[in-house]
Amino acid sequence: xxxxxxxAKADAQTQQVKNELREFIYLDEVSVTSLLSSxxxxxxxxxxxxxxxxxxxxxxxxxEAGFAPFKAxxxxxFESSRSSNAQVVSKATxxxxxxxxxxxxxxxxxxxxxxxITSRPSRNDALRILAHERDPAEKYWIVPATDLDRGxxxxxxxxxxxxxxFQLSNILATLKELADENAELRAQFGSAEVLDGLISxxxxxxxxxxNLIPLKCRVVDYVAVQTEHGLKIIHRSVHDDLExxxxxxxxxxxxxxxxxxxxxxxxxxRILFTQSRYRVLCRLNGRGISATWNPLKLGDSLNRIDxxxxxxxxxxxxxxxxxxxxxxxxxxxxxxxxxxALTTYGELIAEELALAFSSDDTIALSVLAVENQHAFxxxxxxSSAFKPIREHVEKLADRFLSSEVHAQLxxxxxxxxxxxxxxxxxxxxxxxxxxxxxxxxxNLIDAEIIAIYW
Numbered sequence: 001x002x003x004x005x006x007x008a009k010a011d012a013q014t015q016q017v018k019n020e021l022r023e024f025i026y027l028d029e030v031s032v033t034s035l036l037s038s039x040x041x042x043x044x045x046x047x048x049x050x051x052x053x054x055x056x057x058x059x060x061x062x063x064e065a066g067f068a069p070f071k072a073x074x075x076x077x078f079e080s081s082r083s084s085n086a087q088v089v090s091k092a093t094x095x096x097x098x099x100x101x102x103x104x105x106x107x108x109x110x111x112x113x114x115x116x117i118t119s120r121p122s123r124n125d126a127l128r129i130l131a132h133e134r135d136p137a138e139k140y141w142i143v144p145a146t147d148l149d150r151g152x153x154x155x156x157x158x159x160x161x162x163x164x165x166f167q168l169s170n171i172l173a174t175l176k177e178l179a180d181e182n183a184e185l186r187a188q189f190g191s192a193e194v195l196d197g198l199i200s201x202x203x204x205x206x207x208x209x210x211n212l213i214p215l216k217c218r219v220v221d222y223v224a225v226q227t228e229h230g231l232k233i234i235h236r237s238v239h240d241d242l243e244x245x246x247x248x249x250x251x252x253x254x255x256x257x258x259x260x261x262x263x264x265x266x267x268x269x270r271i272l273f274t275q276s277r278y279r280v281l282c283r284l285n286g287r288g289i290s291a292t293w294n295p296l297k298l299g300d301s302l303n304r305i306d307x308x309x310x311x312x313x314x315x316x317x318x319x320x321x322x323x324x325x326x327x328x329x330x331x332x333x334x335x336x337x338x339x340x341a342l343t344t345y346g347e348l349i350a351e352e353l354a355l356a357f358s359s360d361d362t363i364a365l366s367v368l369a370v371e372n373q374h375a376f377x378x379x380x381x382x383s384s385a386f387k388p389i390r391e392h393v394e395k396l397a398d399r400f401l402s403s404e405v406h407a408q409l410x411x412x413x414x415x416x417x418x419x420x421x422x423x424x425x426x427x428x429x430x431x432x433x434x435x436x437x438x439x440x441x442x443n444l445i446d447a448e449i450i451a452i453y454w
Contacts, residue, residue, distance in 0.1 A: 020114075022095070025266050025278065026259060026452035029094045035153075035283070035450075036101045043097065098451055102155075102281070110147065111154040112140045113221055113279050115235065123241045130227050130234070130248060141238050145224070145231040145289045152284045154447065158217035158255050159275045163295040165205060166214050167273075172202040205296070212258040213268065214295030215449065220277060223250035224289065224443045231289055231443070254442060255280060256293045257449045278454045282447035290444040334425050337417045338376045338385075342369035345413035346389045352405065353397040361396060368392055376423040385423075386410055 037043055106112070121129070121141055129142050148154075162170075176199050222233050225248040239250055261268070346365045350357055357365070368388055376385035386406075394400050401409075414421050 022453040024453045025271050026264050028450050031450045032097050105153050109154050110152040113155045113157040126238050141235045143233040149287050155281050157220040157279050160278045161217050161275050162272050163214040163216040165295050169202050169205050208296040211261050217255045219253040224253050255445050257447045259449050278452050281451040282449050285446040290446050293444050338373040339369045341413045341417040341419050346393050348409040349393040353399050355397040
């Protein structure tokens, strides 16, 4: 194929991409207008198309009169014209402005979706560029991570998804609504204090997200590879052409950024939790690839109190989702602690009264503790849970202790088993937040989301 024909085919494919249909699910009109104004100056509000036509007609007539040798020629001429003009005025919508912005910036973007396959480098060219050279002719196909710079536009195809902290927040908000409507359903979630603790944390998370929805989307078209010359972003189709043993294993890339809840054009529950593929037009927030990202925009304020607090809450999403998915087992564990505390309480009374338990007495105490642990769920009901234990042991010893001693023994039994005096676990949510997490290095493209479409 000649160079001329190849360029003509590429132009035809480019024209096809430029005119393709787009359905928007998210659009930031302020960003589009600002970017287009900086590039193009005046923003068109209307487009005018003129359609005119004209008609012109002419009739001539001639005759001769006189006698020889004198003659005269007589003539007449009639001319008419008619013209019409139609003017069509079209309003410039924000979608039209996005297309205008895309057309202006398509050749200057840092990354592009739906590239024409005719310009894809061969396997040998790709290996050469990855190993040694930096070839500007392979723009968009192999991009050094350092070439990504703040302010550049990019069009990236992704699997649309949200950050784990938003997923958790959405789940907890939904469960809270259901639990408030149905007390029996609330009991099915397990330990009430764990649910209440998570909801309290969720209230803080919602305030820190300031009505933003943080996205964390896996990039579809590009992967990252580590080379001797640093990290490079390579188109997936080019990487697929490389052999498995080429020494360039693919690393996933994620696009992260915040979106405003009220700028979505469709119900977020229909689009944000299906991991469907969409294209994202975005503006890069930093240089190169990032390893970390904080989805909580007010995290800097918390960092003044505790430098690690905002990061802990950001990591809380993935941790708490796993913990909350096993809420029933968490509730069972707390019930076991309550049973153990009641048993310990009986044993402490026996020690104070110098009473030696037989094997039958030990079994009876354990059964009694299991039967009464369900009442040990609040400070008000705790006394009714401890009372049968006290009466059972004192009856066996035929002696009694003062109320002050019993109060001290109850507190000791609770603390030995990791419970507060009201039967709740000691800082259950704080324990989750404090759990050490093994951080996995990720390749993140931090960007400002302008539009999402397909």
